[in-house]
Amino acid sequence: MDVLALHDGWTLRPVAGDVPAEVSTAGAVAATVPGSVHTDLLGAGLIPDPYVADHEERLRWLHRTSWEYRTRLDLTASPGERIDLQFDGLDTVATVSLGGRVLGRTANMHRSHRFEVTDLAPGGDLVVRFDSALEHAEAVEKDIGARPRAYDHPYNAVRKMACSFGWDWGPDLQTAGVWRPITLQRWRTARLTQVRTRTELAGTTGRVLVDVEVERSGLEEPTPLTVRLEARGATSTVEVDAATTRATVVLELPDAPVWWPRGYGDQPLVDVEVDLLDAGTVLDGRQLRTGFRTVRLDVTPDEFGTGTTLVVNDAPVFVRGVNWIPRDHLLTRMDADRYAAALDDAVDAHCNLVRVWGGGIWESDDFHRLCDERGLLVWHDVPLACAAYAEEEPLRGELEAEVRENVTRLAHHPAIVVWSGGNENLQGHEDWGWKEELGSSTWGGGYYRDLFPALLAELDPGRPYQPGSPSSPDGVHPNDPDHGTNHEWDVWNRLDWTAYRDRVPRFCAEWGFQAPPTFATIDEFLPADQRSSTSPVFLAHQKALDGNGKLDRGMAPHTGVPDGFDDWVWAAQLNQARAVACGVEHHRTWWPRTAGSVYWQLDDCWPVTSWAVVDGSGRRKPAFHALRRSFAPRMLCVAPREGVPQLALVNDTGEEWRTRVRVRRTDVAGTVLAATDVDVTVAARAVHLEPLPLVRSREEPVVVDADGLRALHVEAADTELPWTREPWTTTTTAVDGGFAVRVEAHALARDVTLTADGALPDASVDGGLVTLLPGEHHTFLVRTAAPDGEGLAAQLRAANQFGTGG
Template sequence: MAKSLYLLLLSVACLFQSCTSQNKELMINQELNSGWQFAESGTDDWLPAIVPGCVHTDLLANGKIEDPFYRLNERKLQWIDKKDWVYKTTFDADAALLQHDRVMLDFKGLDTYADIRINGDLVDSTDNMFREYQLDVKPFLKEGNNELEITFRSPINEGIKKYDAYTYVVPVSANDLAEIGEVEGGKRVSVFTRKAGYHFGWDWGPRLVTSGIWRPVYLKAWDEAKINDLQIVQHEVTKDKATFSALVELDVEEAKPATITVLADGVELASSEFELSKGISLNKLEFEIANPKLWWTNGLGEQPLYNITARLDIDGQTTELSHRIGIRTLELVRDQDEQGTSFYFKLNGVPVFMKGANYIPNDVFPSRVTHQMYQNVVNTAKESNMNMLRVWGGGIYENDEFYDLCDEAGILVWQDFMFACAMFPGNPEFLDNVKAEAEDNVKRLRNHPSLGVWCGNNEILAAWFDWGWKRAEEAKSQDNADSIYATYQKIFHEILPDAVQKYDAQRSYWASSPSSGTGIPADLKNGDEHYWGVWWGKEPFPNYATHIARFMSEYGFQSFPELKSVKQYATPEDYDILSEVMNSHQRSSIGNETIEYYMLQDYKKPKDFESFLYVNHLLQAEGIKFAVEGHRRAMPYCMGSLYWQINDVWPVASWSSTDYYQRWKALQYYVKKGFAPVLVSPYLTGDQFKVGVVNDKLEDIQAELKMKVIDFDGKVIWEENKPVTVAANSSADYFDVNEKAFLKDKDSKNQLFVVELYDGGQLLSSNEFFFSPVKDLNLPKPTVESSIAAVDGGYDITLKSDKLAKNLFLTIGDEDGFFSDNYFDLFPGQEVTVHLKTAISKETLNDVLTLQTLDSSY
């Protein structure tokens, strides 16, 4: 359609909308999120409640418990999940409401075993945190005031009943912290309840098992019909047009004619008359969008979004439902090649290297996560040059706004179903529950262009075949072992892929991460890999660059939060990694000893706790740098690098690159550079020293590679410049020498290699390389000068140093602010300007600004 015609139709549509805005709406939609109270079941101690929320946050808000994250308070709160809790509110139902054909309560999230009563009558009972429940309540309502009461039965007590009734013990990883939870007999009951696994504990999270109304509640009423769902199915995409089907699911009261219209941003694209039949029906309309603008991932293009609306008109009454879409093609390519089977995503016909991280919920209490918190984590991913986040299977199917933000930012989502590190019961009730859960969430999320792939589970196949679970179960009972794995196959090879095929057939399904195919354990040639040889195996950091699969979907290294964050959950008497509080906020069974082991390989022992935190950040960042650069250099063999993890659920020592308070660690600054569209990467492999260049852009680059060796005073010892042509979407080496020959006349303890890639006068990428461990370097004591200039939104801080300032760290004490760069090496004579985003005054900044370098940490 020509632009002028499109604008004409848009103006006509707007006029039409203004003319019909007075039409009677078929649907009434009212929030029921106010006026709630809660109490322990069997008591009359009613207290105000916040909905959405949970019992822990309500107890905290009412001063009944202390902050669960502070010091050792988590241990004092394990009684909460053994109790039943009751929530209640009242609402009015006037005669007009009751005259509607249907009145329904729409629960977007109940956690988890809930008995729902209206005016004392049981309406229904629920048992899945991940499902939405729409309940017909008209028969239970009376004109005037009505009481809605929900009793949440203890997830632990319900779990114990199911555990005891089951014929064998279902294997569960030690991440179910039953001992901390003071569960009868240490029973790991988490797998019997369809609830966020991380609530029962993890090796980076607390055990705080919640109950409550964790997503909104709506009272809905309608006549004639309701639009249950709208699916936009994309067909052909060309430069001139994109063709689609709109699948409109209706719930109809009685057979009669109706008109369904499809609009894009207010412009009518299709309209058709239907003879509706009573009950649930699926109605299809074909439409097209002219001159479509394609949706691209971050770094490759823009993210245009189209608002598609289905409007139902019956006898002049209208109701509508809208979803945003992006027009793009995406496939998970699994082709045989000389090395094995590929595993990469092709977007709009282009193979794309996936750069990103694993993502967990932003709080152990998900109802506390604000829009700003979602915005911060997605913006962090975007600013860090990422194009993918993996929503991990032990958390939650995220709120719609998370996917909306990813749509806007160009971040593809690897979406796990919510199963992680455990086998599951196979009774029909459980399997039916899983089937309904899959339908709910696939249908809810399928229109998002950011949704990239569905994955059945996290590490369960690996646990069965590689962690010894299969052998252990077979040693106890072959029949039980067979039953356990048959249930695995039922869920992950039948129920979940069937749901994807039925409700979202255009997307790929991957049964388990990591694996080499359905039911095939992971190797390095045919699928994705979780590599934990570094960390759990205490293998050296350089192994990150050699242990490489077709797609690296998980790997990581720990660090504690920075001191500013530690102060929010601990006191000075706790400032020792071996203190009781620090140990409680370190959930890895080998955490502290492993950090110390790796630290002493490369660094001298820090002089105090604050210095330990700083050096620990550097250790984590430098370690993951090996992985990020090694994975990217290995493209196209390897086509993805997702480190574990971008965020935290509470303040803790973990593998995160931003802490619970969303403060960037050194790792986040490092991956921002490591994931840049163009990367220059010096590295050692065997006896050779090489410089690789990775270009994610879709055009060739004519550039100049500038290399030099300088000493710590800035003197140039050696240099070489060479023109290079870097092909589009490629990785290749552009410098290759024997390491010993190259270092023959150089001093590795007092000199470093610096490389820069220029396109004319524009610096595309820079990097440096030290040939000796940091602990063996003769680091000077630099004098770093700084000058501060006020600018919009904060300050520009310009820095100079007379000698190498290794890992310059800027901080402003306990004040709030964000530095555009940090933890970087400042070379002699180099001038660097860092922007500080903050609201503090210049006088305060002068008082609190501190500069730290590595040499001062010993």
């Protein structure tokens, strides 16, 4: 098969809608394929950056505009040659034509489309017209009936990324364009239309199973074909007779290398090649990498309810996870390097799982390849979120087609361990007033309970499936914390973050707490005259309902609500970090009753106040350091049980942990008042709890140390304590790649953090939230290209500034 990328020579122009004069008079502009209307207009200087200031609002005219992509395609066909156009992704409502003939119409960005063009030589203009996805969704909704949803636009009436239409952390931009590659494919005799590769592991023997589907050109008499499978130097073949279009080929590999999640072993991957042959001549082929492992969910009922424990290669795994949204709202700006950097954030935070959330996309091949290589487990939702979904046409057929295509595309990835029917749709049906609004209308239940399980039993039978997130066994409320998976949003919406400790979920798949982005990211989108938490532009980048009100109410009991903007930002960031630590520590110290903690969320798709620990510019917020410390394979904390503080050591390694714990009670200045040592042994993959010694009063801190880990316990809020305001001296020294900022404490310094990007926008720091006793020191390593480190030390912040001391 001869494959030619058709990515050059495209132009873009508006063809309908209320288009601003500066755009309509510009005529056709150069278009990037893959790309989007937004990125092309931005590149041409015709629109402002939608991520800056209030520009999102100024671009709402794009929601109801139609666009035309155009290029010239010359075609010549040799005798016996078939020619197809392959579109891997069109976003979303598109009409494709060549030389004036309509090839087809599409309305699903989550699947590919293919058109035969053999008889269209000599070719002509290849045109892709995109009509408004919003207007299409409104028309579908009018035709088949409206269904409840969490947001204003009818995103549940079109197969487009739901968060394209805005979310409580994302912009409402409603992209359009050729968002995945276009290729011209020339072939003879036959081709592989489907290659679905799965693996099995029994003891030390691995099996590669490949189901293929063959399309014949129709330009010659069918002949017998051969499918050949090769891996690790071994080969297996199967014949496909002239009347057959499907076949399965199996290859057994003794002593197959076992793939493990990170923290449990190595991630060996095996190259697999599948070829279609005609009398020894290769007609078509696929190359991929896979791995051998077993996976199941242990959902055995017990005295607490119904657990949900992920078991990989017969090893129960505590899931240390993060939720993943599209890393850039303008999807086509994501490449392999950006995916790698984003997933390395998860690795550096000691995560072992990433949940691909249901309001986004079926993630890219790069994303899944990188997870395979890093040992990052993947929980993947079907892209359905926070809405009721009609089970009638045209949605049902589109949804089934996209599930078939994407499960087939992704089935070979060992990192994928759970398929889920979608996000919060089961809970929404029970709790959000949908039943009254729906009446007898369909809402998606048939997808989650019938269609998806049947498709996965056919396509990917070896992988666990959950009807949704959250979900529970039949007959139990889908968000019951004692059964199945749980989403915990009461804390953020109406409770103090210490309330995470009030429930013991079996598997918490979503929970989180907000904070603004980093200082440099704020500077990128916020004009100087808008530098206030209540300014219109700042609030335009706060999408959560009463988000700032919840931030203020969350801060008040701990740090107070500062008046100055920079102090307010730092207090919110610190409060988020403490909420993150509280939730993770609570979940982990209840292992094995609690078997997973998946924080909402790892990343942002633009600059916004949100629950993310890495902001929209890729900068790590203080909460990232809290997540990293709390998710560390060995973790030390204080975990209250029935009001009694417990010394807690969590050992999520394969080796026993023997350590001596040093416990010191101090005054608020850090003077040691009493000390004792505790010898502790923690078994592999286990938790040790015992009462914390030396606790006397709410105002006296207790500092706990073991093997370089430190925890601080003090019951009084910062606003109740006379902390020393700036308990340190600093020295800044140039080092390779940046600067070292040495901090030496002369009094107890709590949660010391260097927000270096506030001085140098390109700066990153190796850690944060450090607590020091008098006489101790810590050095922050700052990576930056700046030649001068002046101003870095002034970016030191700590909880001390919220106390009553001077």
